[in-house]
Amino acid sequence: xxxxxxGRAAPAAVLAAPGVVAGAxxxxxxxxxxxxxxxxxxxxVRADLDEIFRREYPRVVGVAARVLGSxxxxxxxxxxVFLSLGRSSVPAGEAGGWLSVAAAHTALNVLRSxxxxxxxxxxxxxxxxxxxxxxxxxxxxxxxxxxxRAALARLPRKQAVALVLRHSGMSYADxxxxxxxxxxxxxxxxxxxxxxxxxxxxxxxSSD
Amino acid sequence: xxxxxxxxxxxxxxxxxxxxxxxxxxISGCPQCLDALAAVRxxxxxxxxxxxxxxxxxxxxxxxxxxxxxxxxxxxxxxxxVGVSRAGRSRTWLRRPAVAALAVGLVLTGAxxxxxxxxLEIFRAExxxxxxxxxxxxxxxxxxxxxxxxxxxxxxxxxEVPDAATAEAETGLDVPxxxxxxxxxxxxxxxxxxxxxxxxxxxxAERAAExxxxxxxxxxxxxxxLDGSSVRLDAGPGVAQTWLSSxxxxxxxxxxxxxxxxxxxxxxxxxxxxxxxxLPGMPENVARQxxxxxxxxxxxxxxxxADEVTTSSAKVNGVDATVLETRDKALSAVVWVDxxxxxxxxxxxxxxxxxxxxxxxx
Numbered sequence: 001x002x003x004x005x006x007g008r009a010a011p012a013a014v015l016a017a018p019g020v021v022a023g024a025x026x027x028x029x030x031x032x033x034x035x036x037x038x039x040x041x042x043x044x045v046r047a048d049l050d051e052i053f054r055r056e057y058p059r060v061v062g063v064a065a066r067v068l069g070s071x072x073x074x075x076x077x078x079x080x081v082f083l084s085l086g087r088s089s090v091p092a093g094e095a096g097g098w099l100s101v102a103a104a105h106t107a108l109n110v111l112r113s114x115x116x117x118x119x120x121x122x123x124x125x126x127x128x129x130x131x132x133x134x135x136x137x138x139x140x141x142x143x144x145x146x147x148x149r150a151a152l153a154r155l156p157r158k159q160a161v162a163l164v165l166r167h168s169g170m171s172y173a174d175x176x177x178x179x180x181x182x183x184x185x186x187x188x189x190x191x192x193x194x195x196x197x198x199x200x201x202x203x204x205x206s207s208d
Numbered sequence: 209x210x211x212x213x214x215x216x217x218x219x220x221x222x223x224x225x226x227x228x229x230x231x232x233x234x235i236s237g238c239p240q241c242l243d244a245l246a247a248v249r250x251x252x253x254x255x256x257x258x259x260x261x262x263x264x265x266x267x268x269x270x271x272x273x274x275x276x277x278x279x280x281x282x283x284x285x286x287x288x289x290v291g292v293s294r295a296g297r298s299r300t301w302l303r304r305p306a307v308a309a310l311a312v313g314l315v316l317t318g319a320x321x322x323x324x325x326x327x328l329e330i331f332r333a334e335x336x337x338x339x340x341x342x343x344x345x346x347x348x349x350x351x352x353x354x355x356x357x358x359x360x361x362x363x364x365x366x367x368e369v370p371d372a373a374t375a376e377a378e379t380g381l382d383v384p385x386x387x388x389x390x391x392x393x394x395x396x397x398x399x400x401x402x403x404x405x406x407x408x409x410x411x412x413a414e415r416a417a418e419x420x421x422x423x424x425x426x427x428x429x430x431x432x433x434l435d436g437s438s439v440r441l442d443a444g445p446g447v448a449q450t451w452l453s454s455x456x457x458x459x460x461x462x463x464x465x466x467x468x469x470x471x472x473x474x475x476x477x478x479x480x481x482x483x484x485x486x487l488p489g490m491p492e493n494v495a496r497q498x499x500x501x502x503x504x505x506x507x508x509x510x511x512x513x514a515d516e517v518t519t520s521s522a523k524v525n526g527v528d529a530t531v532l533e534t535r536d537k538a539l540s541a542v543v544w545v546d547x548x549x550x551x552x553x554x555x556x557x558x559x560x561x562x563x564x565x566x567x568x569x570x
């Protein structure tokens with residue numbers, strides 16, 4: 001039974017950024033190996049998937065939601081990422097970091113490929129969840145968010161992932177481990193990303 | 209001493225304990241660094257706010273998400289994500305778990321007999337997630353509620369049961385036993401059962417005319433006697449066994465249900481069906497398949513895009529069966545009706561494999 005086609009589609013995550021990070025590459029190797037194995041045997045879903053899922057799902061959704069700004073889309077990304085994990089042999093202890101990195105990459109891929117819903121739909125959806133006191137303020141915020149996300153998609157991939165992981169609450173040590181950075185360089189990477197995003201916003205603000 | 213880098217300043221905001229004492233001392237006494245720290249802090253706060261979402265992830269429904277992961281095709285999510293071109297959607301749709309998942313829907317809710325929208329409503333009413341595959345094409349069907357009254361009764365209540373014995377007890381059906389699993393499929397199946405449901409559609413010429421008017425087209429003249437007459441569609445109960453692949457998606461599904469049936473009051477069912485099929489908005493491929501309907505539930509409409517799936521005929525233990533295979537050979541299914549029961553075997557297998565499983569069912 002050939003499971004490879006299915007596998008190709010799901011884990012866009014780690015594959016999308018060529019030569020990104022040693023950490024991700026390592027994970028990719030493990031996963032690829034596992035895919036080969038499961039492709040020939042049709043092996044079972046890893047036994048600890050349920051436990052990992054319940055523990056990590058909210059966080060994975062949170063990571064993707066920061067990138068996409070839409071929880072529904074973030075949940076879609078989370079499903080994709082857990083499907084990838086399910087067929088991998090990533091050690092349970094490393095699953096949290098793996099999932100977060102994969103969620104960030106997958107969500108950035110969605111962002112970059114322009115597969116997000118149209119801005120009109122986004123605004124409508126947001127309006128449903130926001131108590132609006134001043135419509136003008138909300139519109140401005142939404143525009144800025146839209147600019148930030150557009151800029152996020154253009155950042156060097158490692159910066160974007162580090163930024164998203166950090167803002168999702170991961171510690172510097174965990175971000176460093178997940179991206180194979182030295183802990184000291186996480187701050188620099190995150191700072192560069194924030195600085196670039198802020199410049200992008202200022203550029204938009206001054207051109208308005 | 210040299211000023212600490214901006215990276216150090218950035219960490220100081222999040223994790224002061226991670227910054228060396230000497231750096232902290234320097235920063236606290238250095239106006240230049242304090243200015244830089246303020247700018248770094250402001251950027252961080254701003255970007256943090258920009259990346260925040262209205263709905264955080266703290267209240268996600270983990271149980272529902274798990275259910276989705278284990279029972280639904282990933283088609284749904286990718287379909288929504290892609291959601292751009294029709295071609296793209298079709299390809300996604302065709303990922304291997306899709307047809308298998310549809311097969312569950314077919315069997316459990318007896319999609320077969322439904323005149324298109326009764327079917328849709330049944331699924332919608334119960335949110336049978338695996339039917340996501342149907343969404344794009346079937347939502348495009350004319351909503352029958354615009355043409356009359358649609359009433360549902362019964363509870364499909366599709367749920368998992370621990371074993372075949374429980375499934376038999378709950379449905380009254382003989383659960384088919386798979387004697388030899390195809391290569392690459394292993395382990396124990398998950399059992400799901402669903403109860404009997406009935407949908408009654410009562411045609412209203414007045415409402416149909418209004419709907420047609422809104423759509424900017426004239427309603428085709430209804431056959432005499434159709435106004436006010438009803439069609440009843442019975443489906444279920446049913447049982448499905450699913451073997452999951454390593455990706456958590458269905459690798460093999462074997463389902464069985466009481467064959468869906470259509471009944472009509474007054475006008476013959478075929479007349480109602482043909483009229484419904486003539487309504488504007490019905491995709492031709494679905495219409496073509498619905499035309500195969502009969503009042504005795506002996507055939508099933510198989511709403512697959514004709515250009516994506518090939519169908520052929522085969523015999524399963526002497527009974528005529530329909531074999532479906534996606535053109536890329538990723539998915540196959542075989543469906544047949546025997547003695548008032550419809551059975552489907554499908555999965556990410558080739559047609560020989562599904563037929564082998566089908567012929568060896570006990």
